[in-house]
Amino acid sequence: MRYSGLRVIKEALTGHKGWKPAWRDVEPKSAYDIVIIGGGGHGLATAYYLAKIYGQKRIAVLEKGWIGGGNVGRNTTIIRSNYLLDGNEPFYEFSLKLWEGLEQDLNYNAMVSQRGILNLIHTDAQRDAFIRRGNAMMLNGADADLLTTAQIKERYPFLNTENPRFPIKGGLAQHRGGTVRHDAVAWGYARGADRLGVDIIQNCEVTGFLIENGTCTGVETSRGTIKAGKVASCVAGSSSRVMAKAGMRLPIESHVLQAFVSEGLKPVLPGVITFGAGHFYCSQSDKGGLVFGGDLDGYNSYAQRGNLPVVEDVCEGGMAIFPMLGRARLLRMWGGIMDMSMDGSPIIDKTHIDGLYFNGGWCYGGFKATPASGYVYAHLLARDEPHPTATAYRFDRFNRGLMIDEKGMGNQPNLH
């Protein structure tokens, strides 16, 4: 069923009896050409582009829970492509371009809103670094705009520009950045993939891999054995747990990142603001809640909840720059588990086991990458070679000294 304004009117006049489920509920078959483990945004996007762009058939997505119940529904919904390094920026810009055409492509309202993102500057050194970053972005076809304090005050009059420790001395804006309704991304890709014949199998947990003579030939699941020509892991947050079943250790630690939503307010914040120096970033959802977060808790965790010192740190950062936040009450807070990689950048690559592929290590930046991650992973699965924008995301970059370390922190996952 194609969605349209006309369809909404027709259904409204006929008692909404014509709507059908957005995707089929199917029983797993005994064999597929490609089995994708993980029905999050990245896994569903991979299936969608495999079927749509790369013409693959007989594809299944296995999800241990339900569609939209994992990290795709636990993030803070920001999209942007403001990276510095050559290994990253073309990929994230490709992703932002895919976001711009996503709703027409999927025939699904994902509420893509290019309301802009602003990174605040507090020192001369930071300004130099942001100018360099902005130039790197523009060299890769992205947009970047250096704003003065006066321009920022005009746009965001509520910001405290005179904080004694972190006075606002300007900012780097990317006007094409913004937010997307995250659940709609999962639902839209699921519906799109389903319409192209992909089997989406929920409540189906992978419990092991079938590996014969160094080749992966399928997976064991809670709903039986499924044979596959190719198996693609796409479970960021739980990558180490899943790949351990194939005997692999990864350059990844799992960490918890907390996020917060205030009660619903009238529109007060027109865009996304990041106060990196104070470990705080914030946007306002279309429902009115201020959505904000900060740093990792900093220790290995699979618990999906954090501790109070980080709550205090995030709220202090918020109050320093955004004093009106103190008038809003906190409605919800939660923790998401992320694959923190050794250099802060993702991995999309074959493994040393034939037929087994890996996509993970997204750190706290997986949501914005969803469309491109799916696209380039589909490319890798279909062609057995990396997509031109993702050639650097290899497993062996660590032993070869080719890390993609945006923050220059070295092999310490909790510092990225």
Place this chain on the structure above:
Amino acid sequence: MIIHHPLLGPRDASEFTYLGDAALIHRPDWEAEDALDQFIDYGYLRSNPAGLHRELWFHEGGDRSWLVVTRDTTTHEITKVELARDVARQEGRSK
């Protein structure tokens, strides 16, 4: 989280910084035949278990001792805290 420091008693986890897996105590022998592979493993690969995890915490805001904390990564429950120095000696580090 409260970490029960073996010398100082219960201390808030925010006084500490976190390094990672306690296996990092055992730096590979640089003269070994396969030293390169061992160092790649030491530097970049982690077991990252869901469940009990032995990990290194540094009491930066306190007595600056290194601790080995045994903690469940699915619940954050801490079941054992030892001085890293004692662990290293027991396990034969720097013999």
